[in-house]
Amino acid sequence: MVSFVGSVMSPAVNFCKSNGVASTSSSSYMKTFFPNFDLGKPLLLRSLTNRKDKWTVCACVAPPRDYKAADSDRVLNTKFNKESAKSENVSLLREPEDDSDVLIECRNVCKSFGDKHILRGVSLKIRHGEAVGIIGPSGTGKSTILKIMAGLLAPDKGEVLIRGKLRNGLVSDDEISGLRIGLVFQSAALFDSLTVRENVGFLLYENSAMPEDQIAQLVTETLAAVGLKEVEDRLPSELSGGMKKRVALARSIIFDTTKDVVEPEVLLYDEPTAGLDPIASTVVEDLIRSVHVAGEDALGKPGKIASYVVVTHQHSTIKRAVDRLIFLYEGKVVWQGMTHEFSTSTNPIVRQFASGSLDGPIRY
Numbered sequence: 001m002v003s004f005v006g007s008v009m010s011p012a013v014n015f016c017k018s019n020g021v022a023s024t025s026s027s028s029y030m031k032t033f034f035p036n037f038d039l040g041k042p043l044l045l046r047s048l049t050n051r052k053d054k055w056t057v058c059a060c061v062a063p064p065r066d067y068k069a070a071d072s073d074r075v076l077n078t079k080f081n082k083e084s085a086k087s088e089n090v091s092l093l094r095e096p097e098d099d100s101d102v103l104i105e106c107r108n109v110c111k112s113f114g115d116k117h118i119l120r121g122v123s124l125k126i127r128h129g130e131a132v133g134i135i136g137p138s139g140t141g142k143s144t145i146l147k148i149m150a151g152l153l154a155p156d157k158g159e160v161l162i163r164g165k166l167r168n169g170l171v172s173d174d175e176i177s178g179l180r181i182g183l184v185f186q187s188a189a190l191f192d193s194l195t196v197r198e199n200v201g202f203l204l205y206e207n208s209a210m211p212e213d214q215i216a217q218l219v220t221e222t223l224a225a226v227g228l229k230e231v232e233d234r235l236p237s238e239l240s241g242g243m244k245k246r247v248a249l250a251r252s253i254i255f256d257t258t259k260d261v262v263e264p265e266v267l268l269y270d271e272p273t274a275g276l277d278p279i280a281s282t283v284v285e286d287l288i289r290s291v292h293v294a295g296e297d298a299l300g301k302p303g304k305i306a307s308y309v310v311v312t313h314q315h316s317t318i319k320r321a322v323d324r325l326i327f328l329y330e331g332k333v334v335w336q337g338m339t340h341e342f343s344t345s346t347n348p349i350v351r352q353f354a355s356g357s358l359d360g361p362i363r364y
């Protein structure tokens with residue numbers, strides 16, 4: 001099964017052939033294969049997603065394993081403790097020896113667009129229970145590595161391992177990765193002509209056998225979990241920016257309750273607080289925490305997301321929403337550490353970025 005948590009409205013979305021090989025950027029492909037495609041028309045969207053035998057829209061897959069919420073504390077307390085993160089140089093960072101909890105691993109990933117070499121050998125691991133931030137100057141490849149982790153873009157070189165298993169090419173219908181990955185785009189990326197209910201329940205209306213009234217009930221419960229009430233019949237244009245982001249989050253965490261085990265495990269957020277005022281940012285940051293297994297949603301229930309990765313520029317998001325940071329610069333990981341070490345780091349690249357100074361190794 002392919003779950004859809006992003007949007008065809010994002011220019012970054014790729015269309016993946018179900019053999020997992022071909023991909024291209026959305027706009028050119030849409031024009032080629034669906035000349036009449038109009039992003040605002042739900043009927044056409046439906047016909048698109050119904051082409052399950054050939055094309056899939058956006059990311060995410062596969063039956064996850066069971067996990068224990070308590071594991072998240074163990075991971076955070078033991079895997080990247082203060083000692084392990086003291087290092088100021090990424091090459092000296094002490095990695096845990098046990099990799100059994102690694103959900104996503106990138107090994108020496110390279111990606112170019114034309115003659116622009118964006119990722120030049122990125123290696124990183126996302127472990128079960130982690131809340132990780134990816135930071136770094138603009139254009140350094142943060143969103144690109146996120147899309148590669150999600151399976152929307154294939155690396156030119158290097159490997160992506162999902163729970164230790166090599167992923168070939170892109171996410172596809174017939175690939176069983178053993179991990180369900182959701183990507184939440186920077187713009188809330190809702191379908192303008194669909195109601196909030198249809199947006200949040202989109203995947204279930206399209207792909208599940210659940211009766212409509214059951215989906216509607218689940219949508220209401222999921223909206224309540226992200227702190228929204230009585231907005232089901234509204235159109236996205238009737239929501240504030242912060243509300244749209246919450247609706248997008250609700251869409252990414254809803255799942256088919258009639259299946260044995262189908263829950264998102266890893267959520268990837270691309271600049272979730274971009275363009276929000278400080279208070280609205282705080283709301284979204286807390287929301288991101290609340291749907292994590294270590295958190296509690298608006299209804300007081302434990303969150304279900306095993307791990308998440310946030311690409312962000314916002315200091316408040318770095319401080320509030322993540323525990324560990326990965327710093328990308330010129331297509332490489334140049335620093336990793338716990339969030340509280342970010343502001344005291346002696347790494348000149350990190351210091352310049354943290355202070356916003358014009359003096360330092362980062363040049364614009």
Ligand SMILES: Nc1ncnc2c1ncn2[C@@H]1O[C@H](COP(=O)(O)OP(=O)(O)OP(=O)(O)O)[C@@H](O)[C@H]1O
Nearest residue numbers: 025113116118136137138139140141142143144145
């Ligand atoms: N599909 C694409 N085709 C061509 N160039 C691309 C594509 N996707 C990204 N790029 C280029 O790759 C570079 C890195 O983009 P990316 O969005 O990953 O950076 P980023 O670190 O997330 O930047 P920002 O912080 O500004 O969002 C940019 O120069 C961008 O223009």
